[in-house]
Amino acid sequence: MFTGNNTSIIKADPRTKLLILVISMIIPLKCVTVFPSLVFAALLCVMLFLEGEKYLSVICFCISIIIMCLYAGAVKGGFGSVLNMICMSVMVLIRFFCPITMALLLFTKTTDMSHLISSFQKMHLPMVFVIPFVVLIRFIPTIFDEWDGIKKAMLFRGIEFKLKSFITKPAQIIEYTMVPLLFCSVELMDELASSAMARGLDSNRKRSSYVEARLRVTDYAIILIFAGFLAYMFFIYQQ
Known part of the structure; x- marks a missing residue:
């Protein structure tokens, strides 16, 4: 937890990952269909892959597909019986927390404490x-x-x-x-x-650091993609 990864293709700023985490908390509230949810899960898995967590990204994407298939089956079953109602309620909760969990893994697995x-x-x-x-x-x-x-x-x-x-x-x-x-x-x-x-964390003076946290071009591109997806979801579900 918060150790970073030396095999990453890109290194996003922790503030970018925090924004992704916040967006991941909003998306499940607006996105209730399977395809957009899978697209957002794919975006998170791509981020994990680029940050060096290749094995974890594949596992997360496979789990997301399974969860969405089960969710689609539960929705198709409807509320015909108490068992169907329980299954659908459970799948809705799992679908809601799935992107949040992946975004949290992205934040904790790929961010070192100094950068944070x-x-x-x-x-x-x-x-x-x-x-x-x-x-x-x-x-x-x-x-x-x-x-x-x-x-x-x-x-x-x-x-x-x-x-x-x-x-x-x-x-x-x-x-x-x-x-x-x-x-x-x-x-x-x-x-x-x-x-x-x-370590002087309680000092009121400005602390120096071996690492410099700054937003790069890749960070702005990532922010644009995730914020654009969120805006698209708001636009679609307001029609």
Whole structure:
């Protein structure tokens, strides 16, 4: 998460990816038919491919096709029965979150933290927002690593983290998982906050950076394509 990719064909600015994420939240509200949804999914997959996530882009596009086929089948089935209604409701939710998930993957998988902080500075965002955001982004993958360590320690004590263990040994599960996880979380937040302070993120002075965040010709082209698609959707569905 937020490590970047060295095999990318193009390197879009984080602000461009943030705009794509916002557009991905709006498109499912306006686009309710299969073909435009697939076109937008293809655009996101092309972005993933160009940013170096070739394998992930193919997987996302295949999943999008499957989801849209199932969605079309659910719509064709209508509301004839309770089962059809449930299936259609589930597919509508999946179709809604599919482009948002792909845009989020594009943002997190292909953006490194240095470029992100530099972009935040270009946007003149206050440090009261930047510091908690950076700490949060660093916190999530670290806490997952700690959680893996806790589960391995539980196995040494003969306790597996399963539903059966919650039922048969609830006190031990809470003692050996929740308590260490809470203590780890508190310590991690303190360490990450101290690290952010040590890097001078709380300073009011303008910070220098090894990387320069700026919008290039490719960024403007990408913004034009995605904004144009959004405008087209608004125009079509207002007719």
